[in-house]
Amino acid sequence: MAEILVLGGGVSGISAAYHARQAGREAVIFEARARYGGLLDHFHKEGYRFDNAVHFAFSKNEAYSEVLKKADLLTHRPEPYNYEQGRWLKHPVQNNLFPLPVEEKVEAIKGFIERPAQTEDPDYRQWLYEQFGKVIADRFPVRYTDKYWTVPPEKLSTIWIGNRLYRPSLDEVLYGAMTDSTPQTYYLPEMFYPRRGGFRAILDQLVKGLDLRTGKEAVRIDPSRRFVECRDGTREYYEYLISSVPLPEMGEMVEGAPEAVKEAASGLWATSIALVSIGLKVPEAGDHLWFYVYDRGILPARVHAPYRKSPDNVPEGCSSLQFETYFSRYKPLELSEETLVDHVAGAAEKMGLLDRTDIAVTDCRILPYANVVFERGMSAKRRVVLDFLTEQGILPVGRFGEWDYLWSDQSYLSGKKVENLPCML
Ligand SMILES: Cc1cc2nc3c(=O)[nH]c(=O)nc-3n(C[C@H](O)[C@H](O)[C@H](O)COP(=O)(O)OP(=O)(O)OC[C@H]3O[C@@H](n4cnc5c(N)ncnc54)[C@H](O)[C@@H]3O)c2cc1C
Structure with a gap:
């Protein structure tokens, strides 16, 4: 019998168990996989370390900043780039159009000036037109939406945007079209990454002393008799249950869920990533820490350089790149994993990032849950499932438990909500 049973050993589950323990409570974590860390975990291939997609640490929250302070971190200035038709544009493109031909800049600026007035509750396409004008929107974020969110922007709501997309003034658009000496307008002044051990190293201090059991995949929850059944056939009874299991799976997993739940x-869905990682036996691969790709003929939407995050991620004198191709129930992966590696290597060569003869290792794997998709109407469906879990005494935490676009610091804070359980007060 566990006093507090936590499903999932990602940052949210670890945070829940850590805070329970800090309050003198007994908590057990069940993690389905062989390792903890979830999305913050990494894998090794012949001396190269790759995180599960691009990950940097940042937070405005005091509690999580304390966690970061205790880790040995390198500091990075966020200077992402954008690749489009052989050109490299500073980020964000809307106020960095400098590399485009003059006539294209003129059209983009005219579109910005003539952008439609803001409406109430626009869909994401309309919102993009209202912020940037049709020319900029259609050329960049609309195309990126198709690659990253896997659906056209009119399918999406705008509640997830927050400060993620920069809304420049006309002056900023004009300056950015005439000079490349524009100020940095990325929404974070600096970002951090562990000097050693990959992104997951941030979790090491939290995991110490926790009762974390790997290879324990929960397959059934009986909330009335208060037990969880695992794929290995075992049952664990609990007093309190915390779950970071993806919300779409809870309809079938929780005994007695009504049809409406x-x-x-089943109407909630997320994007998945086909992650292609390449280790190179040369010291440099391209010029950027990370960048976005707009070309439709190149499948990955985002690329980053693990060796630039920390030299500890590669053997000495080597470099590495990782490519994220998004797919979903609405946009299946176009290529097999093997042909995707070949496509990515070819595209990387075309973008001038590498020479195929320098490739030392390649890897392709699937991350089934990447980004929660904010389809219009999603919030209402999410509410139905979350309300049901609350009624059953289950506390959902984390990016996929709460079904939200949470960064790792927010997932950590989500797990910290364990402090509100009656046994903790
Ligand atoms: C492409 C991408 C880039 C990102 N970049 C950043 C970034 O730069 N900075 C940042 O702060 N955040 C970033 N994030 C967000 C960050 O990864 C998440 O906020 C965080 O990792 C979520 O942690 P979690 O514990 O909620 O979920 P997860 O990490 O998914 O952990 C859930 C765990 O539960 C386990 N599990 C699932 N089902 C079961 C079951 N039935 N039984 C037992 N265990 C189960 C899983 O195996 C997993 O280990 C990024 C996310 C993505 C997808």
Whole structure:
């Protein structure tokens, strides 16, 4: 019998168990996989370390900043780039159009000046037109939406945007079209990454002393008799249950869920990533820490350089790149994993990032849950499932438990909500 049973050993589950323990409570974590860390985990291939997609640490929250302070971190200035038709544009493109031909800049600026007035509750396409004008929007974020969110922007709501997309003034658009000496307008002044051990090293201090059991995949929850059944056939009874299991899976997993809950849960969906990682036996690969790709003929939407995050991620004198191709129930992966590696290597060569003869290792794997998709109407479905879990005494935490666009610091804070359980007060 566990006093507090936590499903999932990602940052949110670890944070829940850590805070329970800090309050003198007994907590057990069940993690389905062989390692903890979830999305913050990494893998090794012949001396190269690759995180599960691009990950940097940042936070405005005091509690999480304390966690970061205790880790040995390198500091990075965020200077992402954008690749489009052989050109490299500073980020964000809307106020960095300098590399475009003059006539294209003129059209983009005219579109910005003539952009439609803001409406109430626009869909994401309309919102993009209202912020940037049709020319800029259609050329950059609309195309990126198709690659990153896997659906056209009119399918999406705008509640997830926050400060993620920069909204420049006309002056900024004009300056950015005439000079490349524009100020940095990325929404973070600096970002951090562990000097050693990959991104997951941030979790090491939290995991120490926790009762974390790997290879324990929960397959059934009986909330009335308060037990969780695992794929290995074992049962664990609990007093309190915390779950970071993806919300769409809870409709079938929780015994006695009404049809309306099952239907709402099955209507929630996330994007997946086909992650191609390449280790190179040369010291440099391209010029950027990370960048976005707009060309439709190149499948990955985002690329980053693990060796630039920390030299500890590669053997001495080597470099590495990682490519994220998004797919979903609405946009299946176009290529097999093997042909995707070949496509990516070819595209990387075309973008001038590498020479194929310098490739030392390649890897392709699937991350089934990447980004929660904010389809219009999603919030109502999410509410139905979350309300049901609350009624059943289950506390959902984390990016996929809460079904939200949470960064790792927010997932950590989500797990910290364990402090509100009656046994903790
Ligand atoms: C492409 C990408 C880039 C990102 N970049 C950044 C970044 O730069 N900075 C940042 O701060 N954040 C970033 N994030 C967000 C960050 O990865 C998440 O906020 C965080 O890792 C979520 O942690 P979690 O514990 O909620 O979920 P997860 O990490 O998914 O952990 C859930 C765990 O539960 C386990 N599990 C699932 N089902 C079961 C089951 N039935 N039984 C037992 N265990 C189960 C899983 O194996 C997993 O280990 C990024 C995310 C993505 C997808």
